[in-house]
Amino acid sequence: MRALCVGAGVLVGVMVGVAAPARVEAQGSADQRAQADEQKSRRELGWTVLPGAWFSTDRGLGVSLSGLLYLPLDADETKPSELGLVGIVTTRGDNVLRLAPVLRFERHGYQIDGRFEVARRGGTYYGVGNDTDADAAEDFRRFKLVTSGNVLRRWRRGVHVGLAWDLTWRRALELDDDADELASGRVRGVDAGVLVGLGAVARLDTRDRVYAPTRGTLTEASAFVYSGYLGSDEDFARLSLDARAYVPIATGHVLAVHALASARSGAPPFDLLASAGDTWFLRGIAGGRMRDRHLVGAQIEYRSPMWWRLGLVLFGATGRVGHRLSELADAPWRTAAGVGLRFAAKREDHVHIRFDVGFSADGYQAYINLREAF
Numbered sequence: 001m002r003a004l005c006v007g008a009g010v011l012v013g014v015m016v017g018v019a020a021p022a023r024v025e026a027q028g029s030a031d032q033r034a035q036a037d038e039q040k041s042r043r044e045l046g047w048t049v050l051p052g053a054w055f056s057t058d059r060g061l062g063v064s065l066s067g068l069l070y071l072p073l074d075a076d077e078t079k080p081s082e083l084g085l086v087g088i089v090t091t092r093g094d095n096v097l098r099l100a101p102v103l104r105f106e107r108h109g110y111q112i113d114g115r116f117e118v119a120r121r122g123g124t125y126y127g128v129g130n131d132t133d134a135d136a137a138e139d140f141r142r143f144k145l146v147t148s149g150n151v152l153r154r155w156r157r158g159v160h161v162g163l164a165w166d167l168t169w170r171r172a173l174e175l176d177d178d179a180d181e182l183a184s185g186r187v188r189g190v191d192a193g194v195l196v197g198l199g200a201v202a203r204l205d206t207r208d209r210v211y212a213p214t215r216g217t218l219t220e221a222s223a224f225v226y227s228g229y230l231g232s233d234e235d236f237a238r239l240s241l242d243a244r245a246y247v248p249i250a251t252g253h254v255l256a257v258h259a260l261a262s263a264r265s266g267a268p269p270f271d272l273l274a275s276a277g278d279t280w281f282l283r284g285i286a287g288g289r290m291r292d293r294h295l296v297g298a299q300i301e302y303r304s305p306m307w308w309r310l311g312l313v314l315f316g317a318t319g320r321v322g323h324r325l326s327e328l329a330d331a332p333w334r335t336a337a338g339v340g341l342r343f344a345a346k347r348e349d350h351v352h353i354r355f356d357v358g359f360s361a362d363g364y365q366a367y368i369n370l371r372e373a374f
Contacts (some may be wrong), residue, residue, distance in 0.1 A: 097119070143174050205219075285362060291322075301374075
């Protein structure tokens with residue numbers, strides 16, 4: 001699930017921020033030579049290992065171990081490339097091993113991100129629609145091999161565009177004995193198969209920093225096509241638009257706003273439909289509770305410092321899904337709201353451990369994670 005991926009990825013990203021070298025120009029003086037020697041040593045190969053953990057009410061407790069090898073591919077780079085290896089185990093039976101290289105060529109304006117993953121993941125299926133029945137929950141697990149990533153080119157300051165790919169081999173679902181609907185043959189995506197997709201990505205990023213930004217915006221649009229002509233067993237397309245803005249309203253106080261929209265065409269498998277309700281969006285609604293071809297939603301957070309390393313967050317969100325765009329416009333909005341605490345695990349890098357409790361008409365959900373929700 002996404003909490004696993006992003007929680008482990010953030011741990012890796014923390015170390016990149018610590019290890020990132022700065023560009024220097026040695027001019028011959030003793031101080032400048034000493035600075036150059038220091039920067040040279042920081043550009044050498046290095047590695048680190050970091051443990052992590054996360055929790056959500058519907059998916060249980062997960063622990064991870066992340067290893068990072070960082071290396072400069074370009075002597076003039078201000079941030080090294082990295083090779084991350086992550087292992088994850090959860091109390092609900094999820095097991096993940098992921099290799100995640102990030103290759104940066106700053107002088108030429110290129111960045112290549114990759115993900116190679118062997119995973120056995122679980123989830124819950126409630127059906128399809130905006131208001132599914134909580135009593136219809138059916139748990140499932142699936143083993144899969146994944147390779148995905150993108151190649152981005154800096155077009156101008158803050159703007160990157162490029163191509164992306166997704167290749168996934170999946171076994172058939174492992175179902176519980178009471179999984180009637182998933183075992184009925186009426187749900188697309190239960191059987192084993194291969195997914196092959198190609199896409200394009202455009203990103204505008206003016207944030208002051210990656211972790212817990214205080215000002216700026218991040219907007220990303222992507223389009224993917226999965227087709228039998230590419231070797232995919234499923235034929236569908238997906239479009240996504242994600243926009244975030246951060247506004248400082250006082251020293252240490254930030255108002256953060258997030259809007260997103262996603263659409264599918266063709267015949268997507270059920271687990272690649274647009275969905276809402278998890279640790280990242282609509283906190284307070286169980287993961288997979290809202291699932292359909294199209295989704296729109298928004299969330300807002302007020303982030304405030306409290307004392308020492310602690311902070312307070314108030315959040316609210318709304319969203320809806322629909323099978324057709326006309327149904328999406330008529331569907332009722334589902335809402336959730338909650339409160340959270342933040343602990344600054346690395347104050348200099350603005351990395352926070354997040355403790356959130358979200359409430360909705362369905363009840364409440366609790367979450368522990370590393371990194372802000374958006």
